[in-house]
Amino acid sequence: MPHADFVHxxxxxxxxxxxxxxxxxxxxxxxxxxxxxxxxxxxxxxxFGALEFAQTAQKEGVQPIIGCQLHVTRETSKxxxxxxxxxxxxxxxxxxxxxxxxxxxxxxxxxxxxxxESEPSEAxxxxxxxxxxxxxxxxxxxxxxxxxxxxxxxxxxxxxxxxMLRRLAGIFPGRLYIELQRHGVAVEQAIEPALLDLAYAEDxxxxxxxxxxxLG
Numbered sequence: 591m592p593h594a595d596f597v598h599x600x601x602x603x604x605x606x607x608x609x610x611x612x613x614x615x616x617x618x619x620x621x622x623x624x625x626x627x628x629x630x631x632x633x634x635x636x637x638f639g640a641l642e643f644a645q646t647a648q649k650e651g652v653q654p655i656i657g658c659q660l661h662v663t664r665e666t667s668k669x670x671x672x673x674x675x676x677x678x679x680x681x682x683x684x685x686x687x688x689x690x691x692x693x694x695x696x697x698x699x700x701x702x703x704x705x706x707e708s709e710p711s712e713a714x715x716x717x718x719x720x721x722x723x724x725x726x727x728x729x730x731x732x733x734x735x736x737x738x739x740x741x742x743x744x745x746x747x748x749x750x751x752x753x754m755l756r757r758l759a760g761i762f763p764g765r766l767y768i769e770l771q772r773h774g775v776a777v778e779q780a781i782e783p784a785l786l787d788l789a790y791a792e793d794x795x796x797x798x799x800x801x802x803x804x805l806g
Contacts, residue, residue: 599630599655599731600685600769601802605639606659612802614639618646628653632685635661635714637701657687658697661704661715662738681715682741683733684758685769693727700724722761730762731797732785734771735778739788743781755788767797 602610603617610633621629629652631643640656647654661681688694700721704714732739732755739758742751759766768789771778789796 594625594627597626597628597630598800598802599632599657599687599797600659600799601629601631602659603631603633603639603643605631605636606633609634614643615646618643618650618652621647621652622650626652628655630655630657630687632657632659632687634659635701635704637698655687656694656697657685658701659733660684660686660700660721661713662721663715663717664738665718678709678712681713682738683736684721684738685731685733687729687731688727689729689765690727693729696724696727718757718761725761728762729765729767730758731767731769731799732758734769734799734801735775735781737769739768740777740781740785743784744777748784751784752788752792755792755794759792759794767795770796770798771801772798773801 601612601617603612603614604610605614614631617629617631629647631639631654633639635658637656637658644654644656660683662684664679664682686697686700688697700716701714703720704716707716708714734740735744738754739751742748742754755768768785770782770785786796788794
């Protein structure tokens with residue numbers, strides 16, 4: 591059977607609640623119908639659909655890629671040009687994809703720690719230092735405009751964005767991809783040239799992603 595040349599690596603299923611509306615079984619059937627050999631589910635902050643997804647995809651002959659759009663606590667400092675004002679900023683996005691069994695176990699640890707260690711009033715999140723402790727076996731995508739690198743570029747903080755990208759590259763050596771998105775959103779268009787420049791300057795691979803299932 592001929593295969594499609596494109597595989598979705600950033601899909602929000604119905605388990606992402608307000609961010610996605612695609613039932614897992616429907617997603618797998620769509621991929622099979624379109625000849626996609628694999629697909630990733632990267633629900634926001636959780637792995638609730640991982641078992642259903644893996645079992646359904648396997649039955650249909652589609653390679654399941656387990657992942658998560660992890661929430662990473664934003665670091666505020668004078669160096670980043672973001673002085674503390676007493677209000678915790680929204681966390682950054684970091685998309686993680688499982689490479690192997692070790693990566694799956696590490697992703698479970700990260701998601702669990704997010705729920706167990708976050709304040710009740712906040713989205714479940716972990717610090718970048720915690721991510722570094724459990725990075726083995728995981729691929730990382732920079733998160734588009736919602737990621738730390740994209741956010742800093744949008745705020746015209748190129749030096750801070752470069753420093754953050756290098757830090758992520760150190761946490762995920764050979765496993766970090768700069769994420770490009772084109773949903774017709776102004777911020778995506780604004781930061782794309784800088785993302786391309788950083789990719790070439792830091793010798794990092796690019797990946798084009800559509801945020802499938804996300805609302806708004």
